[in-house]
Amino acid sequence: MRQLSSYLWAEIQKEHRHSFHSKMIYFSLLVWPVIMFVTAYYSFAPFRMGPDSPLARFVAAEQLPLFLLTGYLGYIFYWCLVQSAWQMSFERQAGTMEMIFISPVNRLAFLYGRSLSSLVEGVWLFFCFVLLALLFVGGIHPSGWWAPILAFLILLVSAVVWGGFLSVLFLFSRDASFLYTVLDEPMLIFSGVRLPPMAFPLWAKVISFCFPLTYALQLVRGLLMEGETLLALAPKVGLLAAVLLLLVITTIVLLKQAEKHMKETGNMVMY
Amino acid sequence: MLQVAKATFIRNTLVMLRAYPWSFVIGHILSGVYTVLFAFFVYHYVFAGQLDDRFILLSGSSDYLSYAILGGAFYAFAVSTLMNVSRSLITELREGTLEALLLTPSPRRGYFLGNVCQQVMRTVFEFSVILVVGALFGLTLANTNVWSAALVWILSTVAFFCQALVLGSLMLRFRDTYITQNTLFVIMAFVSGVTFPIPYLPEWLQPLGQIMPLAPALDAFRQCVIQGKPLIAVSPQLFHMAGLSLVYLWIGTWSMRRMEKRVVESIFG
Numbered sequence: 001m002r003q004l005s006s007y008l009w010a011e012i013q014k015e016h017r018h019s020f021h022s023k024m025i026y027f028s029l030l031v032w033p034v035i036m037f038v039t040a041y042y043s044f045a046p047f048r049m050g051p052d053s054p055l056a057r058f059v060a061a062e063q064l065p066l067f068l069l070t071g072y073l074g075y076i077f078y079w080c081l082v083q084s085a086w087q088m089s090f091e092r093q094a095g096t097m098e099m100i101f102i103s104p105v106n107r108l109a110f111l112y113g114r115s116l117s118s119l120v121e122g123v124w125l126f127f128c129f130v131l132l133a134l135l136f137v138g139g140i141h142p143s144g145w146w147a148p149i150l151a152f153l154i155l156l157v158s159a160v161v162w163g164g165f166l167s168v169l170f171l172f173s174r175d176a177s178f179l180y181t182v183l184d185e186p187m188l189i190f191s192g193v194r195l196p197p198m199a200f201p202l203w204a205k206v207i208s209f210c211f212p213l214t215y216a217l218q219l220v221r222g223l224l225m226e227g228e229t230l231l232a233l234a235p236k237v238g239l240l241a242a243v244l245l246l247l248v249i250t251t252i253v254l255l256k257q258a259e260k261h262m263k264e265t266g267n268m269v270m271y
Numbered sequence: 272m273l274q275v276a277k278a279t280f281i282r283n284t285l286v287m288l289r290a291y292p293w294s295f296v297i298g299h300i301l302s303g304v305y306t307v308l309f310a311f312f313v314y315h316y317v318f319a320g321q322l323d324d325r326f327i328l329l330s331g332s333s334d335y336l337s338y339a340i341l342g343g344a345f346y347a348f349a350v351s352t353l354m355n356v357s358r359s360l361i362t363e364l365r366e367g368t369l370e371a372l373l374l375t376p377s378p379r380r381g382y383f384l385g386n387v388c389q390q391v392m393r394t395v396f397e398f399s400v401i402l403v404v405g406a407l408f409g410l411t412l413a414n415t416n417v418w419s420a421a422l423v424w425i426l427s428t429v430a431f432f433c434q435a436l437v438l439g440s441l442m443l444r445f446r447d448t449y450i451t452q453n454t455l456f457v458i459m460a461f462v463s464g465v466t467f468p469i470p471y472l473p474e475w476l477q478p479l480g481q482i483m484p485l486a487p488a489l490d491a492f493r494q495c496v497i498q499g500k501p502l503i504a505v506s507p508q509l510f511h512m513a514g515l516s517l518v519y520l521w522i523g524t525w526s527m528r529r530m531e532k533r534v535v536e537s538i539f540g
Binding site for chain 2 (some may be wrong): 035036038042043044045046047048049053054055058144182185186188189194195196199200201204238270
């Protein structure tokens with residue numbers, strides 16, 4: 001356990017030095033998400049709002065800013081991890097990927113350490129923004145004092161598992177930016193970040209339930225906006241746990257396959 | 272100059288086909304397609320087609336889907352043009368070919384012309400695919416004034432090219448593409464009327480949209496496509512775009528020259 005935590009810590013430190021060498025990084029951590037959130041809010045301006053608007057079937061008009069804020073908070077959690085996984089390609093280019101796999105380090109510690117690092121570092125700024133914004137936005141109805149903490153934990157755990165899964169996917173591809181496009185933006189549309197998935201047609205609902213962010217956001221909104229009790233949320237928590245377990249198993253299987261391939265061909269860079 | 276342009280065109284096409292297998296092209300297309308999907312979902316499934324009265328007044332039409340889909344397609348086109356041109360010199364720097372390029376007696380105008388022509392080939396393809404997908408999801412092209420729209424499109428390419436020169440020199444200055452380009456793109460998406468008319472923004476933010484060539488270009492293009500207006504009817508937007516192009520061209524050529532000198536001095540000593 002001690003060894004595992006030292007691997008995790010080492011990976012977190014490495015990623016910190018790698019990503020935080022310039023103050024420009026704060027643009028991607030704070031400025032972009034804030035502008036994207038405001039753009040999303042104004043995208044609804046061309047539609048009829050108010051209590052009798054069709055939107056009220058899914059979200060009350062006064063809760064729209066809060067709906068978008070929670071959506072974007074969840075999205076930024078996950079987005080940081082898509083970024084981190086995308087940067088896996090730099091390990092290939094720099095030739096450090098093979099060195100990591102030659103060392104006796106625990107592979108899962110490497111993957112999840114990577115995710116955890118970018119998450120904690122990437123999210124805190126936007127998290128502060130959301131906390132501040134929540135103070136000025138109406139419509140908050142938390143389940144209890146523990147609701148924000150539980151919501152944070154749900155986002156943290158699910159995002160780290162998702163990040164580990166993505167990093168493994170990137171082990172199989174040389175053209176990583178393509179996967180980035182395929183995975184990042186659909187999450188923004190289908191996971192209920194900007195639109196309630198309940199409004200979607202069946203085929204889009206099927207896609208939306210492939211992303212763990214959909215389940216995580218349902219829970220977070222249940223906790224912060226609808227004041228649902230733990231008992232009422234239990235089935236949703238169970239569903240999210242099942243999805244995450246499936247992701248962890250897939251991650252382990254894929255990781256073993258990638259490593260087996262590396263051992264056979266002696267090459268990790270050109271999968 | 273034309274020989275240099277031709278050589279650059281051929282080289283860039285070969286690079287696109289062999290070295291970077293379609294990543295950016297597919298990325299831009301998908302990005303436009305996602306905007307189409309978002310507009311379709313929000314209009315049909317979330318708001319059941321009920322628009323705000325001001326939208327019809329501000330956009331001059333009640334066809335939200337065409338408005339948003341054209342916005343998404345045109346935004347993808349602007350991003351693509353800006354990226355392909357502005358990244359050209361810094362890519363040469365990263366790949367180690369900038370020194371060779373600067374050493375040759377080729378005029379820079381020819382080099383950029385070749386770049387633009389090559390990227391026009393790409394953006395025409397990207398734009399057409401997004402429009403075809405958009406047509407499946409509710410884009411109406413029946414009233415389009417084809418010649419006016421095509422001309423606005425060409426003039427927009429010129430305007431985006433001029434803006435790309437400024438962006439490119441900023442990239443060379445900061446030795447960065449990721450932060451510089453994406454900061455500009457998120458601001459452009461916000462203030463240029465891509466998914467909603469600019470007057471919805473607070474008054475103090477609206478002038479920011481007016482310094483982006485995307486805003487008048489998109490406005491003119493929408494009027495020609497959705498309402499079928501002739502070129503003369505969109506002349507205020509075209510003059511606006513021409514004015515911005517001249518300013519960006521002047522700043523761009525001046526700063527690009529300075530940056531080239533700076534790069535030569537700081538890197539190649």
